[in-house]
Amino acid sequence: MIQNVFYFLCFLTLISGSMVVFSRNPVYSVLFLILTFFSISGHYILLNAQFLAAVNIIVYAGAIMVLFLFVIMFLNLNKENETHKSNLSKFAAVIAGGILLVIMVAALKDVDAGTYKAEGFDSQIGMVQNLGMVLFKNYLLPFELASVLFLVAMAGAVMLGKKETGERHF
Amino acid sequence: MEETYLSDFGTILLFLIGGAVFILIGLGASKMLRPSNPNPEKLSSYECGEEAMGSSWVSFNPRFYVIALIFIIFDVELVFFFPWAVVFGQEELIRATNGTWGWFSLIEMGIFLGILLLGLAYVWVNGHLDWIKPKPVIPQSRSKIPAEMYAAVNKKYS
Numbered sequence: 001m002i003q004n005v006f007y008f009l010c011f012l013t014l015i016s017g018s019m020v021v022f023s024r025n026p027v028y029s030v031l032f033l034i035l036t037f038f039s040i041s042g043h044y045i046l047l048n049a050q051f052l053a054a055v056n057i058i059v060y061a062g063a064i065m066v067l068f069l070f071v072i073m074f075l076n077l078n079k080e081n082e083t084h085k086s087n088l089s090k091f092a093a094v095i096a097g098g099i100l101l102v103i104m105v106a107a108l109k110d111v112d113a114g115t116y117k118a119e120g121f122d123s124q125i126g127m128v129q130n131l132g133m134v135l136f137k138n139y140l141l142p143f144e145l146a147s148v149l150f151l152v153a154m155a156g157a158v159m160l161g162k163k164e165t166g167e168r169h170f
Numbered sequence: 171m172e173e174t175y176l177s178d179f180g181t182i183l184l185f186l187i188g189g190a191v192f193i194l195i196g197l198g199a200s201k202m203l204r205p206s207n208p209n210p211e212k213l214s215s216y217e218c219g220e221e222a223m224g225s226s227w228v229s230f231n232p233r234f235y236v237i238a239l240i241f242i243i244f245d246v247e248l249v250f251f252f253p254w255a256v257v258f259g260q261e262e263l264i265r266a267t268n269g270t271w272g273w274f275s276l277i278e279m280g281i282f283l284g285i286l287l288l289g290l291a292y293v294w295v296n297g298h299l300d301w302i303k304p305k306p307v308i309p310q311s312r313s314k315i316p317a318e319m320y321a322a323v324n325k326k327y328s
Contacts, residue, residue, distance in 0.1 A: 045179055055249050063242045070235050132253030136275060144278070146250065147285040154243045154289040158298040161236035 006046055012039040026072045030065060037061040049126035236298055240290075247286055254279050 016035040023029050037060045044053035124130060135143050215222050254275065257263065263271045293299055311317070 051252070059242075059245055059249060063238075063245045066238050067235070067242065070238055074232070074235070128252050129256045132255075132257035135250075135253050136257060136278070140278065143250065144282060144285075147247070147282045150243050150247055151285050151289040154240060154286075155292060157239035157243070158236055158293050158296070161232050161239065161298070 002046065005042075009039050009042045009046070013043070027069070030068050030072065033068070034061050034065055037065075047126075048123065051126060051128045051131055233301060240293060240299075243289070244286070247283075250282065251279075 013036055016032045016039065019032040020029045020036060023032060037056060041053040041056045041061075044050070044056060258272070258275050258279075260271075267274075
C-alpha cells in the first residue's frame with residue numbers, strides 16, 4: 001500500500017514538475033510548482049520527516065511562491081510581448097541543462113543510500129522534539145550562525161531592492 | 171509501529187480526500203443545477219461595473235518585493251522556533267540540569283532573535299520599510315491680502 005502511495009507521489013511530482021517547464025503561462029508554471037512542492041512534502045512524510053514536510057509547505061509553497069509571483073510580475077512575462085527565443089539561446093540552454101544532468105548522474109550514481117534497518121527504526125525520529133534535541137545538543141553553533149546568515153540575507157535583500165535616487169517609481 | 175504510523179497519516183490523508191470530495195460535490199451539483207447560457211457581457215470580468223480595459227499585468231512597486239523578502243526571512247526564522255519551543259519547557263531536562271537548561275535555552279534563543287532584530291532595526295532605521303509617500307504641495311497664495319483678513323471675515327459672517 002505504501003509503495004503505491006510512493007509511486008503515485010512520484011508520478012504526481014514528475015508530471016507537475018514537467019508541467020512547470022512546459023506550460024506557456026508563467027503563472028500556471030508557478031501553480032504547478034506549488035503542486036510539485038506539495039507532492040515533495042508527501043515524499044518527506046513517507047521518509048518519516050514530518051517536520052520537514054510541514055516546513056516545506058509553509059516556507060516553499062507559501063512564502064517562496066509569493067516571491068516567484070512577484071518576479072513574474074516584475075518581468076512582465078505576458079503572452080503579447082513574449083519575444084521569440086533565438087536558436088542559439090535554446091541550444092545553450094540544452095547544453096547547460098544537459099551538463100547539469102550529467103553532473104547529477106555522476107554524483108549520484110555511486111551514492112550509498114542508507115537502507116532501512118528494522119531493529120534501529122524509530123518512528124519518532126522526524127518529530128520536532130527530536131529535532132530540537134539535536135539542534136541544541138550537537139548543532140548549537142550552526143543554529144546561532146544561521147541567525148547571522150539571516151541577517152546578511154536581510155541586509156542584502158533590502159540593498160538590492162532599494163530605490164535608487166532619481167529612479168522612476170511606479 | 172508501522173501500523174500506527176500509517177493510520178496517523180491515513181487520518182490526515184482522509185481529511186485531504188474528504189475536503190477535495192466535498193468541494194467537488196458542491197461544484198458538481200451547482201454545475202448540474204444551474205442554467206448555462208453565457209454571453210460575452212457575462213463572461214467579462216467584473217470590475218465594479220466599469221468596463222475592464224488594458225491588461226492586469228502591471229509592474230509592481232519593488233517595495234512589495236522588499237517587504238516579501240523580509241517576510242520570508244522571518245518565516246524561516248519562525249521555523250527554528252518550533253524545535254526550540256518543544257524542548258524549552260521540558261521538565262526532565264530542567265530537573266536534570268538543576269534549572270540551568272531553561273535559562274540556557276532562553277538566552278540562546280535571545281541571541282538568535284537579537285541578531286535578527288538587529289537586521290530589522292537596520293531595515294527600519296534606514297527607511298526601507300517606509301512606503302514612498304506623496305509630498306503634498308501646499309498652495310501658496312500670491313494675493314496681497316493677508317490670510318488673517320480672510321479669517322476675520324469668516325469669523326464675522328459665520
